Amino acid sequence: MKDVITIDGPSGSGKGTISKLVAKKLGYSYLDTGALYRAVAWKAREENISTDDDKALELLTGTIRIEFKEEKIFADGNDISSAIRTAEIGEMSSRVSARPVVRAGLFNIQRDICLNGKVVIEGRDAGTTIVPESENKFFLDANVEERARRRFEELKLKDPDIILETTIEDIKKRDLRDSSRGTSPLQKTDDMIHIDSTSMTIEEVVNEIVRSLKHP
Ligand code: DC
Numbered sequence: 295m296k297d298v299i300t301i302d303g304p305s306g307s308g309k310g311t312i313s314k315l316v317a318k319k320l321g322y323s324y325l326d327t328g329a330l331y332r333a334v335a336w337k338a339r340e341e342n343i344s345t346d347d348d349k350a351l352e353l354l355t356g357t358i359r360i361e362f363k364e365e366k367i368f369a370d371g372n373d374i375s376s377a378i379r380t381a382e383i384g385e386m387s388s389r390v391s392a393r394p395v396v397r398a399g400l401f402n403i404q405r406d407i408c409l410n411g412k413v414v415i416e417g418r419d420a421g422t423t424i425v426p427e428s429e430n431k432f433f434l435d436a437n438v439e440e441r442a443r444r445r446f447e448e449l450k451l452k453d454p455d456i457i458l459e460t461t462i463e464d465i466k467k468r469d470l471r472d473s474s475r476g477t478s479p480l481q482k483t484d485d486m487i488h489i490d491s492t493s494m495t496i497e498e499v500v501n502e503i504v505r506s507l508k509h510p
Contacts, residue, residue, distance in 0.1 A: 296429050296508055297322075297412045300421035303434035304469050304480060305384070306441030308491050308499065312434060313416040315500045320414075325407050326367075327417030327424070328387065330400050332378035333360050333369045335386035345389035355399030381449055381456070381464065388468045391418075392475040419478035421486055429508050433486040434499070440492045441465055 299316065303309045310326060317324035334351070337343075337358050343350040361368045366375045377383070390396050397419075404424045408415055415424060421431035436444075442462040449456050473480040482488060487506050491499050 295425065295427045298408045298425045298428045299414045299430040299432070299503070299507070300425055300428045300486075301414065301416040301432045301434055301503075302418055302421050302480065302482075302486070303416075304418075304441065304472065305465055306445040307434045307436050308444065308496065309416040309434050311496055312491075312499050312503065313414045315496065316503050317414040319500065319504060320412070322412040322414050323407075325362075325404065325413055325415040327400075327404055327415060327420060329362075329367050329378060330360060330403065331387040331391040331396070332383050333367060333374060334358060334396055334400070335383050335390050336374050336378050337369055338390060339383070339386060345386055346393070348393055348395045351390060351393055352395040352399065355396050360403070379448070380452060381461075384468070385464065388471050392471060392477070394477045397477050418472055418480040422481050422483060423478045430506075431483075431486040432503055432506075433482040433488045435482075435488065435490050436492040437490075438462065438465060438469070 299322070301309050301313050313326070314324050334355055335345070337354055338345060338351065341354070343354060359370050366373055367378070368374065401424065404415065407413060408425045417424070421428060439462065442458065442465045445465060446456065446458050446461040449461065489499060489502055
């Protein structure tokens, strides 16, 4: 399968920015799977559901209506585009994403989108679990200080009091949780092209991906 491009990688690796640009360049649609986990986390917080309450999370994941419209994301009709981009929801989404019931619930949504179009899908398990048959798989990485710096710049816009050291510690914790969980951990496999973006520009990464694509 060559119409689905998977881009996996840890927090702050630049997956979001890069995937959007690759999709735009190729005329593909773009699926931000982290936003799905963030939407579930947002709804769990709204409903005071604990991130280890599997029964409630299963029901929530099975009934939440998530829509992507014009670069915005809606959950049950609410525009949550901005509300899900906070450190708190980032942390909660990492916790709910470790629950197999949540992963199972979001699997079909992601798989259906990928099988019905030309898509750039970015996340943690796009190339290993959602569309393992893709022939265009990438793993995007950068060193932890650089990833924390990028995330810090993003979060600072909303929270001017944020401290860089805290962001570094948060990223390390999330890296560990995202790559050590039992179900679909973040994993780099041999069939992925590995790109370290630490000292590359956004344009260089986009070009490298486009250049490496296997076309039909
Ligand atoms: O990419 P992000 O920071 O928006 O992702 C939020 C959290 O969701 C992240 O901590 C890990 C989780 N996630 C996941 O487990 N699987 C995915 N495909 C995407 C995100």
